[in-house]
Amino acid sequence: xxxxxxxxxxxxxxxxxxxxxxxxxxxxxxxxxxxxxxxxxxxxxxxxxxxxxxxxxxxxxxxxxxxxxxxxxxxxxxxxxxxxxxxxxxxxxxxxxxxxxxxxxxxxxxxxxxxxxxxxxxxxxxxxx
Amino acid sequence: xxxxxxxxxxxxxxxxxxxxxxxxxxxxxxxxxxxxxxxxxxxxxxxxxxxxxxxxxxxxxxxxxxxxxxxxxxxxxxxxxxxxxxxxxxxxxxxxxxxxxxxxxxxxxxxxxxxxxxxxxxxxxxxxx
Numbered sequence: 001x002x003x004x005x006x007x008x009x010x011x012x013x014x015x016x017x018x019x020x021x022x023x024x025x026x027x028x029x030x031x032x033x034x035x036x037x038x039x040x041x042x043x044x045x046x047x048x049x050x051x052x053x054x055x056x057x058x059x060x061x062x063x064x065x066x067x068x069x070x071x072x073x074x075x076x077x078x079x080x081x082x083x084x085x086x087x088x089x090x091x092x093x094x095x096x097x098x099x100x101x102x103x104x105x106x107x108x109x110x111x112x113x114x115x116x117x118x119x120x121x122x123x124x125x126x127x128x129x
Numbered sequence: 130x131x132x133x134x135x136x137x138x139x140x141x142x143x144x145x146x147x148x149x150x151x152x153x154x155x156x157x158x159x160x161x162x163x164x165x166x167x168x169x170x171x172x173x174x175x176x177x178x179x180x181x182x183x184x185x186x187x188x189x190x191x192x193x194x195x196x197x198x199x200x201x202x203x204x205x206x207x208x209x210x211x212x213x214x215x216x217x218x219x220x221x222x223x224x225x226x227x228x229x230x231x232x233x234x235x236x237x238x239x240x241x242x243x244x245x246x247x248x249x250x251x252x253x254x255x256x257x258x
Binding site for chain 1: 134207212229242243247253
């Protein structure tokens with residue numbers, strides 16, 4: 001059974017459940033990409049059970065319910081999977097101000113982690129809002 | 130200098146240039162996510178130089194100019210980077226029929242790799258077009 005054409009979920013988190021799968025998180029309404037994060041089996045199951053985006057933090061080495069501290073929970077409307085069943089796309093709605101831990105010059109959170117673009121000379125500039 | 134607030138590109142491909150960075154590819158016009166792939170330093174540089182999305186194929190272990198075989202080249206309009214400078218977002222326009230190697234029941238390519246969604250019971254169903 002080919003992963004591309006089956007109706008069976010064959011997402012592979014490894015024998016120990018800790019193989020990390022990248023998760024693209026996209027705002028269901030605006031279509032903006034908010035964050036790229038990772039899920040292990042526990043994070044995926046917690047997302048399904050709670051209805052809120054839950055990742056595995058590689059820096060803290062623990063399950064991380066996105067927005068639990070900041071209040072910007074991401075409600076999962078739909079979960080899509082790619083052809084090879086090795087990456088996920090969460091379509092979400094935001095319950096807070098911004099999905100990123102980084103802030104704008106005025107101190108409010110960036111709506112998305114992808115707030116800069118690359119320009120010639122290996123430089124970055126802010127994406128106009 | 131914090132990666133979140135600098136105007137310097139600090140993308141880190143490791144000493145050998147082969148640390149892989151995940152790349153989200155999004156259609157500039159429709160906002161649809163087309164594919165999640167990876168870049169090493171050579172793939173990133175080839176993207177900048179050619180103006181077309183170029184990845185590193187983990188399965189074939191080689192640089193992979195997306196669409197070179199199928200004709201569906203992805204023209205890069207803009208490259209965004211996340212707060213921590215460890216993932217990329219390519220905004221692209223498509224020059225062919227579909228970005229995915231998987232096909233629809235009628236034999237034409239899927240427009241995006243994320244053509245299925247997860248439904249209860251660990252099953253998948255097609256996302257309505």
